[in-house]
Amino acid sequence: MKKERRLFGKGLMTLMILFFYLPIIFMIVFSFNESKSLTNFTGFSLKWYTHMLESNDMVSSLYTTFSVAIIATIVSTIIGTITAIGLSKSRKVVREIVTQVNDLPLMNPEIVTAIGLMLLFITFQIEKGYITMLLAHIAFCIPYVMLSVMPKIKSLDPNLADAAMDLGATPWQALTKVMVPQIMPGIISGALIAFTMSFDDFIISYFVTGRGVKNLSIMVYTMSKRVNPSINAISTLVVVLITIVLLIVNVLPMIRNSKKEKAEKQPVQKSRRKGSLLALLLVVVVAGASFFGLQHMQNGAGKFKGQTLHVYNWGEYTGQEVIPMFEKQTGAKVVMENFESNEQMYIKVANGDSYDVIVPSDYMIERLISEDLLQKLDKSKLNCMDLLSDGVKGLPYDPNNDYSVPYKGDIYLYDSERDSFMMALKALGYSMNTKNENELQEAYEWLVQCVETMEPEIVTDEIIDNMA
Structure with missing residues (x-):
């Protein structure tokens, strides 16, 4: 009976492992597929990795994802740890109030937090972009760090710091050399949770960003209706980087520990873990920044060099080569943001986000005009009107084409x-x-x-x- 239970347990564990890891293996395999098919492997190719590196959107989103996650992790870990230590020395009433406030973001639906942060930035007229995304990530990561650190602090002797100072340590030495080493497992756990939450976040990031700044989650979401196989390539790259981090953090210390006494090796292990992890993450950020900079240096030298065109478009309306070709021809930089519905687009525009070009549907154009959210076109600069059929001009929502121009294409x-x-x-x-x-x-x-x-x-x- 026991043997049957063990076999059943092993079989169940095997199925769980397959359930979790087969999709990742499937994604990695099809990142090397020659065709766009996600079901039929037609041959080995690195073309999607080439497309990924040539795509300014993908490289910049990868850089944004890692840089925001790393900075948010470091800042939130420091703030969360100091706050948790301070609360341990505070009065009970203060400690309970702060604890309740800290638990609120954890219990609150993420969409409510996202809208609240967006309204906060709008109220104080803070331009949304990289900084607002970073501030939002720091804000929602701090509670997770405190949640991990506070149980470790509670397990300490409350007189530990006082005893250290009685023996001649300064308050700073008592904090850094006595208390922090004791709660280090909680700090590391909090930092890892913060990094994971920041790296994985979509909802909050989407509502607090702007000016074309987006992380991997936002980029994948805008392509959800028509998945670009390059997504497989960039996802594979992320999996490889995480695997390398895990190997450095876990395997190397195990090899070193086998050579010496565990008691002598443990402090070195912790410092090397942190040093290796930090070094690898810095390499990722530098590499991402290098790719990001390389893409920008490749812009052309046309008469619009130095200018930026902000476009708000549907997530599947722009081919891969359109923006690079436009930038090369004009010298201008294109910042493309995507939406999946007219209502989604309206929320951002109505709340103060501005763009040079947007591509809404007819009924939404009429609404934006009525609410004075569109600027009139300078028709002296339009040379396309004579090329368009009369049937698509002067439509009821914009009778004189004062605000909108239909785009011409194939049938x-x-x-x-x-x-x-x-x-x-x-x-x-x-x-x-x-x-x-x-x-x-x-x-x-x-x-x-x-x-x-x-x-x-x-x-x-x-x-x-x-x-x-």
Whole structure:
């Protein structure tokens, strides 16, 4: 019976390990796939790693993710540790009040914290970007550090610091050489939790950032409808970096400990753990900064050099080569932010975020105009109006095209009889559920005319890739 239980336990553990690690292995394998397919491996290739390094968005988001996580971890660990030690020497009433305040962000829904921080920055007219993201991450990491450190402090003898000072230590020495070493496991645990929370955060980061600053979570979210295989490459890179950190933190000290007495080796082990971890993280930041700088140095030297174009667009509307080609041709830098719905875009614009170009839908353009959130176009600088069909100009939401210009592109028809006939019947003013043979014949002729006169691309689900 016991043997059967052990076998069942091992089998269950094996299934759990497979459940957690198979998706990671799958992602790593398909990061080397030659095609865009996420289900069919067509051949080995490093093309997606090349695309990743050539993508300013991906490299800068990787740099932002690591730099914010590292700085937020260091600052929140210092503040959280000092606060926890201070509370241990405070009156009970003060300690209980601060503890309740510290627990509130942990219990609060993350979306509420995100909106609260966003409104705070808006109220004090702080321009959202890297600094606001960093401040927000520090704020929500501090409670986790305190939560990890305070139990360790409670387990200490309350007279420990006084005893150290009675023996001749200064208050600073009592803190750094007596108390901190005793609570170091709690500090390290708090720092690791803070780093993980910061690295993984999306909701708070999304609401407090701006001016094109985004971390990996935001970048992946904006591409959620059409996953770029380069995401597999950058995710694999992150997995490799984390694996290296784990090896340095765990394996090397174990090898060293096998050579000497554990009692003699333990202090060195801790210092080397921290030193190795810090050194590796600094290497990551420097590498990210180097890539980030390299991308910016590759901008062209056109007549708009030094200028920045801020664009707010749908997450799947821009091909990989569009922005690099535009920057090379004009010399300007493009800061692209993405949204997944008109309402999502409206929240940011209505709360003071400004952009040079936004791409909303018709009803949202009308709302933005009515709320005076759009600036009128300087038509003397537009040379595209004569190239557009009259059918897409002067639409009801902007009759004079004072605020908006439709964009011109190729024509696509969806390769589905049902959808195409519904479109044709709607265009002709008939019911999409009609059974009238004459109306169906007229719709058929309408579709034939479309194909013969406009030469559209007839596609299925690959329409988005074709458009890009």
